[in-house]
Amino acid sequence: MNYSHDNHLYFYGGVHPDDSKKLSACEPIKDAPLLEKYTVIVGQNIGAPPKVIVKKGDIVKKGQKIAEASAFVSANLHSPTSGTVSAITEIIGVFGAIVPAIEITSDGKDEACESTKIEPSKASPEELLAKIADAGLVGMGGAAFPTVVKLSPPKAKKIDTLIINGAECEPYLTADYRLMLESPDKVLRGVAIFAKILGVNRIIIGVEANKPDAIENLRKSHLLNEYGIEVKSLRVRYPQGAEKQLIYALTGRKVPSGGLPMDVACVVQNIGTSFAAYEAVYEGKTLYERVTTITGSRVVKPGNWRLRIGTPISKAIELCGGIKGDVAKIVAGGPMMGLAQISLDTTIMKSSSGILLLGNEEIIQYRNQPCIRCGNCVDVCPMELLPGPLSVYIENERFDLAEKEFVMDCMECGSCAYVCPSKRPLVQHFKRAKAEIIAKRKSQQLSQKAK
Amino acid sequence: MTELKENLKMPEQEKLVASVSPHIHSGVSIRKVMLLVIISLLPATFAGILFFGLPALKVIVLSVLFCVFIEWAWCRIDGRTDDWKDFSAVLTGLLLALNLSANVPWWICPIGAFLAIGIGKQLYGGIGYNPFNPALVARVGLLIGFPKIMTTWMPSLNMRDSSHPLHKLIYDVDATTCATPLGVVKTAVSKPDTVQNVFHSLCNFDAYLAYLKGDMPGCIGETSVIALLLGGVLLIALRLIKWQVPIAFIATVAAISGLVNYFSPNTTPGPIFHILTGGLILGAFFMATDMVTSPMTTKGAVIFGIGCGLITSLIRIWGGYPEGVSFSILIMNALTPLIDKFTLRKPFGFRYNENKV
Numbered sequence: 001m002n003y004s005h006d007n008h009l010y011f012y013g014g015v016h017p018d019d020s021k022k023l024s025a026c027e028p029i030k031d032a033p034l035l036e037k038y039t040v041i042v043g044q045n046i047g048a049p050p051k052v053i054v055k056k057g058d059i060v061k062k063g064q065k066i067a068e069a070s071a072f073v074s075a076n077l078h079s080p081t082s083g084t085v086s087a088i089t090e091i092i093g094v095f096g097a098i099v100p101a102i103e104i105t106s107d108g109k110d111e112a113c114e115s116t117k118i119e120p121s122k123a124s125p126e127e128l129l130a131k132i133a134d135a136g137l138v139g140m141g142g143a144a145f146p147t148v149v150k151l152s153p154p155k156a157k158k159i160d161t162l163i164i165n166g167a168e169c170e171p172y173l174t175a176d177y178r179l180m181l182e183s184p185d186k187v188l189r190g191v192a193i194f195a196k197i198l199g200v201n202r203i204i205i206g207v208e209a210n211k212p213d214a215i216e217n218l219r220k221s222h223l224l225n226e227y228g229i230e231v232k233s234l235r236v237r238y239p240q241g242a243e244k245q246l247i248y249a250l251t252g253r254k255v256p257s258g259g260l261p262m263d264v265a266c267v268v269q270n271i272g273t274s275f276a277a278y279e280a281v282y283e284g285k286t287l288y289e290r291v292t293t294i295t296g297s298r299v300v301k302p303g304n305w306r307l308r309i310g311t312p313i314s315k316a317i318e319l320c321g322g323i324k325g326d327v328a329k330i331v332a333g334g335p336m337m338g339l340a341q342i343s344l345d346t347t348i349m350k351s352s353s354g355i356l357l358l359g360n361e362e363i364i365q366y367r368n369q370p371c372i373r374c375g376n377c378v379d380v381c382p383m384e385l386l387p388g389p390l391s392v393y394i395e396n397e398r399f400d401l402a403e404k405e406f407v408m409d410c411m412e413c414g415s416c417a418y419v420c421p422s423k424r425p426l427v428q429h430f431k432r433a434k435a436e437i438i439a440k441r442k443s444q445q446l447s448q449k450a451k
Numbered sequence: 452m453t454e455l456k457e458n459l460k461m462p463e464q465e466k467l468v469a470s471v472s473p474h475i476h477s478g479v480s481i482r483k484v485m486l487l488v489i490i491s492l493l494p495a496t497f498a499g500i501l502f503f504g505l506p507a508l509k510v511i512v513l514s515v516l517f518c519v520f521i522e523w524a525w526c527r528i529d530g531r532t533d534d535w536k537d538f539s540a541v542l543t544g545l546l547l548a549l550n551l552s553a554n555v556p557w558w559i560c561p562i563g564a565f566l567a568i569g570i571g572k573q574l575y576g577g578i579g580y581n582p583f584n585p586a587l588v589a590r591v592g593l594l595i596g597f598p599k600i601m602t603t604w605m606p607s608l609n610m611r612d613s614s615h616p617l618h619k620l621i622y623d624v625d626a627t628t629c630a631t632p633l634g635v636v637k638t639a640v641s642k643p644d645t646v647q648n649v650f651h652s653l654c655n656f657d658a659y660l661a662y663l664k665g666d667m668p669g670c671i672g673e674t675s676v677i678a679l680l681l682g683g684v685l686l687i688a689l690r691l692i693k694w695q696v697p698i699a700f701i702a703t704v705a706a707i708s709g710l711v712n713y714f715s716p717n718t719t720p721g722p723i724f725h726i727l728t729g730g731l732i733l734g735a736f737f738m739a740t741d742m743v744t745s746p747m748t749t750k751g752a753v754i755f756g757i758g759c760g761l762i763t764s765l766i767r768i769w770g771g772y773p774e775g776v777s778f779s780i781l782i783m784n785a786l787t788p789l790i791d792k793f794t795l796r797k798p799f800g801f802r803y804n805e806n807k808v
Contacts, residue, residue, distance in 0.1 A: 011799070012799065015477070017477070171475070244799060244800060248799075254799065254800040255800050256802050257797075257798050257799070257801045257802070259800065314461060317459075317461060317462070321459065322459030323459075323460050323461060324460070326463075327462035327463070327466070327467070328466070328467070328468050329467060330462060331472075331474050335472075335474045336472060336475070337473070338472055339472065340469040340470055340471075340472075340474065341467065341469070342464070342467055343464060344462065344464050356474075357462065358474060358475075362475060363474050363475065363476075364474060364475060366470055366471075369579070370576070370577065370578055370579030370580060371579050372481060372484075372578060372579045372742050372743055373742050373743050373744075373747055374484060374691075374742040375693070375747045378748060379690070382799065383798050384796055384797070384798050385798055386747060386748070386795070386796070388747065389747070389791070405795060406801075409798040409799070412472070414472050414473030415473075417472075417473050417476075418477050419477050419479060421479045421481045422481060422579070423480070425471055427471050427472055427473065428470075428471040431471065
């Protein structure tokens with residue numbers, strides 16, 4: 001379908017998969033019933049995992065801090081309900097590796113711990129920032145980068161624009177869409193908190209044009225003028241919600257290769273994160289639950305649920321009435337960048353935007369046939385790389401050549417693999433090369449230090 | 452605490468696939484790509500059969516069968532049992548046939564198939580690894596090995612009619628062979644007295660119409676400009692080829708022949724003649740655009756096309772052969788890695804003064 005949009009700057013390439021959002025788009029956000037047990041993964045954020053500050057047998061309240069940020073790039077963790085810490089344990093995390101986790105057995109009362117609310121118009125930016133840090137906010141679009149770090153750029157970097165990512169360009173996901181539809185004012189107030197902390201005048205919310213009702217809803221709000229927020233509809237094209245592509249589409253600025261949004265005076269936050277900021281500041285609520293889309297052809301009743309952190313995937317699937325047919329893949333996140341899961345006991349994290357259940361006929365069957373140099377990947381790579389030849393270098397373990405031809409600029413959006421007729425696992429090659437190159441750089445730094 | 456429903460069907464954990472993202476695919480495959488290219492070659496194939504009759508059909512069938520057989524056998528010996536099913540050998544066989552004259556002896560087909568699939572493709576490791584267009588390797592190999600056979604052309608069926616504008620190309624009434632327009636030009640330019648007469652007989656409206664239809668001597672698939680353009684437009688519309696290659700190729704040939712004809716009318720006919728005759732259209736749309744052997748970037752495609760046009764014009768106007776499309780594409784195939792290296796594009800947000808190259 002064609003939607004009109006009002007950005008005129010198109011990033012290069014991209015793909016347009018069927019968005020499959022209708023499965024869950026009309027389902028209002030529902031609160032999940034309380035579970036007997038939650039297993040909260042420690043280390044849900046990019047950066048250092050927080051330090052566990054509870055021990056077995058401790059009594060905790062809902063929203064109480066159970067692990068504390070251990071470094072600048074780290075985030076607090078909070079209990080999803082009231083009850084007892086029944087174990088400090090280990091489970092299989094979303095990346096497939098075994099990760100530490102805190103098991104909390106619910107007492108059924110779901111008592112919230114004491115919290116303080118702040119009136120943002122009276123609070124200083126520092127107070128607001130401290131509140132957001134305290135609430136353990138991370139980027140909820142999927143990367144889970146601690147929000148407080150993004151909101152405190154180095155003094156040398158002047159920030160003039162705050163961009164809110166409402167693109168939700170991943171197919172299937174509708175969590176941000178529902179938030180914009182159901183609680184536009186809360187989202188906008190959250191956005192205004194970020195703007196106040198950063199001291200910016202220009203605030204743009206970018207929403208993909210395939211969500212016209214969400215755009216309409218935001219535009220109708222009286223808060224728009226009050227806070228000076230622009231809402232722009234964006235061309236429907238994956239990966240429109242990728243940070244660099246979004247900034248380009250909305251401001252025409254190009255984040256330098258290897259750079260960050262702050263290098264072009266921008267900060268990007270996600271809709272879900274803005275909503276969480278509202279809750280943290282206005283309601284004194286820490287980040288222990290989030291909206292997750294549970295969907296896919298194999299789910300009996302797809303929907304959008306407010307799930308507590310630490311909810312096992314199996315329980316999330318139960319909420320949606322179980323499965324129909326055979327499930328070949330469970331994906332945490334969207335189908336383009338999400339992570340395939342190997343355990344149903346893995347739990348919901350702050351970054352879990354979706355749980356996707358796909359059948360065998362829908363999923364990609366990687367074959368790694370030779371690259372036939374058709375150039376499809378070259379046409380779609382939004383970072384303007386040459387994925388095909390890069391993957392050939394990496395197959396031959398020529399990471400030096402891959403680095404020279406900019407593999408480090410790859411953001412792993414998966415557009416190339418989506419259109420590859422040889423069904424090459426291109427993203428796997430690039431992830432591998434990036435890991436190898438980072439490891440090499442680290443060892444070089446170490447050896448230089450030793451000298 | 453709310454009771455969750457019992458007896459729900461849950462996924463079986465041990466059956467879960469855990470592969471890297473993305474998890475969905477557009478559905479494109481090598482086989483589909485090859486099939487679409489074959490389909491876009493069908494108009495030219497039918498035109499060839501229409502104008503050259505059953506001998507053309509025989510050559511096409513034999514070429515395709517032998518190419519598939521050699522691909523199948525080679526892949527089997529090599530242990531890659533499934534590779535031959537991707538239709539690429541069918542495409543190579545079809546392209547090889549379209550690059551042969553309809554009157555070649557049958558045994559040219561297996562030799563050509565071996566040159567194309569064996570020497571041109573599988574020797575390098577199969578699909579994706581061949582540096583040269585396999586069908587052209589075969590054509591040029593055959594041209595060098597069997598020069599007489601490969602430069603003997605069959606007149607199109609309608610040319611026997613004396614009212615046909617190209618009727619004079621047939622050597623005599625009973626002859627089964629004739630010269631191609633490009634061949635006639637090549638011999639005519641050495642005789643300054645008659646050259647303009649010859650040019651005139653080949654460059655008039657009726658002759659152009661015959662070239663457009665494909666009603667002229669030549670390889671089976673190269674003659675019908677209209678049929679080739681139909682397929683070429685389909686290829687461009689389906690985004691299977693970069694339009695920059697054929698456009699740059701044809702434009703370069705037109706520009707050079709136009710210039711040479713303008714300043715020295717006795718050296719070569721004008722650009723329309725050069726575009727409509729010989730293998731230019733077939734080469735530009737279907738051979739030069741071969742994915743494996745042409746550059747991947749747009750900039751590279753333009754350079755590649757211009758290079759092909761340049762070499763084709765040089766050979767056609769001053770070279771020893773009447774036609775230079777095959778050679779030009781093969782030479783540019785060899786230069787493709789170099790073009791790729793020099794047209795390496797810079798990533799999004801790359802800044803020359805900040806990022807080291």
